[in-house]
Amino acid sequence: MKNICILGSTGSIGTQSLEVCESQGFRIVGLSAHSNIELLAEQVKKYCPKKVCIFNKEKYEELKNLINDINVEILTGIEGLISLASMEECDVLLNSVVGMVGLRPTLAAIKAKKTIALANKETLVTGGELVMESAKENGVSILPVDSEHSAIFQSMQGNNKSQVKKIILTASGGPFFGRTKEELESVTLKDALNHPNWSMGAKITIDSATLMNKGLELIEACWLFDKSPDDVEIVVHRESVIHSLVEFDDNAVMAQLGVPDMKIPIQYALTYPNRFKCDTPRLSLTDCKNLTFFEADEDTFICLKACKEAIKRGGLYPTIVNGANEQAVELFLNGEISFLDIGKLVYGSLSIKYDVDDFDVDDILIADRLAREFVLSKK
Numbered sequence: 001m002k003n004i005c006i007l008g009s010t011g012s013i014g015t016q017s018l019e020v021c022e023s024q025g026f027r028i029v030g031l032s033a034h035s036n037i038e039l040l041a042e043q044v045k046k047y048c049p050k051k052v053c054i055f056n057k058e059k060y061e062e063l064k065n066l067i068n069d070i071n072v073e074i075l076t077g078i079e080g081l082i083s084l085a086s087m088e089e090c091d092v093l094l095n096s097v098v099g100m101v102g103l104r105p106t107l108a109a110i111k112a113k114k115t116i117a118l119a120n121k122e123t124l125v126t127g128g129e130l131v132m133e134s135a136k137e138n139g140v141s142i143l144p145v146d147s148e149h150s151a152i153f154q155s156m157q158g159n160n161k162s163q164v165k166k167i168i169l170t171a172s173g174g175p176f177f178g179r180t181k182e183e184l185e186s187v188t189l190k191d192a193l194n195h196p197n198w199s200m201g202a203k204i205t206i207d208s209a210t211l212m213n214k215g216l217e218l219i220e221a222c223w224l225f226d227k228s229p230d231d232v233e234i235v236v237h238r239e240s241v242i243h244s245l246v247e248f249d250d251n252a253v254m255a256q257l258g259v260p261d262m263k264i265p266i267q268y269a270l271t272y273p274n275r276f277k278c279d280t281p282r283l284s285l286t287d288c289k290n291l292t293f294f295e296a297d298e299d300t301f302i303c304l305k306a307c308k309e310a311i312k313r314g315g316l317y318p319t320i321v322n323g324a325n326e327q328a329v330e331l332f333l334n335g336e337i338s339f340l341d342i343g344k345l346v347y348g349s350l351s352i353k354y355d356v357d358d359f360d361v362d363d364i365l366i367a368d369r370l371a372r373e374f375v376l377s378k379k
């Protein structure tokens with residue numbers, strides 16, 4: 001029996017995580033959403049958590065009215081998320097909010113010595129160094145939920161981490177694999193939201209179409225597995241059957257395979273090191289027939305190039321490209337900029353001059369704000 005707190009419980013990862021918790025008989029002690037009070041209220045009625053957070057303060061009264069017969073503490077805003085993340089009753093914090101807003105709750109949960117099941121990759125992209133140091137200091141495990149990082153983590157089990165030579169991060173290539181820049185000029189929001197293999201929230205679906213997602217994952221992998229960006233190779237694998245691989249010093253390569261279903265990595269993070277029954281389809285290799293592999297086209301999908309450059313420069317540059325991307329994706333989702341503008345703005349944000357030695361969370365927040373302002377000034 002574990003007590004789980006889920007941040008972003010109304011999202012794609014959040015709702016699947018609740019199903020996993022239910023199947024494993026885990027108790028839900030905290031839930032949160034940004035604005036979706038209808039679904040959050042339903043979840044509160046079903047799972048009876050101790051605390052719930054509605055990030056958007058304007059929705060507080062409405063949520064309160066929907067659940068006034070339930071004994072639950074209602075919190076709001078970032079303070080609410082932080083309080084939820086560090087609540088006494090919680091054993092494992094599953095962080096599945098979208099965006100760098102997830103960073104401070106993750107840090108608070110680490111200080112409170114909670115095990116972290118991390119879906120929110122922006123946490124490590126922006127605060128990788130602070131998070132990993134604090135986790136070490138507090139003896140806390142960060143268990144990856146992102147399918148590629150879960151695959152890497154699984155492939156490393158039973159091996160000596162210091163003998164890992166390379167990480168091979170697979171990418172589906174998204175809906176626009178193989179297209180030229182000219183062909184991408186006219187793609188629409190609907191085209192970009194149409195991911196071939198995975199059903200996910202809007203922001204990460206756009207990130208998959210621009211390959212920003214793979215760039216963010218490269219940065220995430222460097223922090224999680226203590227590797228330099230040159231030790232992480234990206235390979236486009238259209239079928240999303242091999243979720244990533246690890247190459248060891250003796251050139252042996254270990255991989256994790258499975259149907260593309262997030263419940264497998266979510267459950268592994270919650271039940272690690274155990275492997276229990278999971279209600280996903282089995283992988284049939286004979287149905288797969290062909291597994292294909294290609295190089296990623298960084299000249300067309302320049303978000304990936306920008307992320308590589310950012311992690312190589314280090315400091316606050318990963319935060320800057322991430323912030324620029326969060327803002328640019330929001331504009332694209334609102335129909336205010338074109339698909340190719342996202343890459344131009346993200347790459348352009350590398351021209352921002354803001355870097356300080358020994359940065360803290362406040363510096364990360366400033367760098368994030370500067371990147372967003374940069375994008376808004378250029379749109």
Ligand code: NDP
Nearest residue numbers: 008010011012013033034035036097098119120121200201
């Ligand atoms: P969704 O957009 O589906 O869900 C996001 C969740 O976070 C929702 O509960 C949403 O609330 C809440 N939320 C959104 N914005 C804020 C905010 N500013 N403050 C507080 N809460 C907020 O996202 P996904 O589930 O797809 O992704 C979540 C994270 O997991 C991302 O970092 C993504 O990169 C990562 N991830 C996702 C995968 C997937 O398959 N979906 C795979 C691997 C990683 P509301 O519903 O009210 O808007």
Ligand code: MG
Nearest residue numbers: 146147148217
């Ligand atoms: Mg992933």
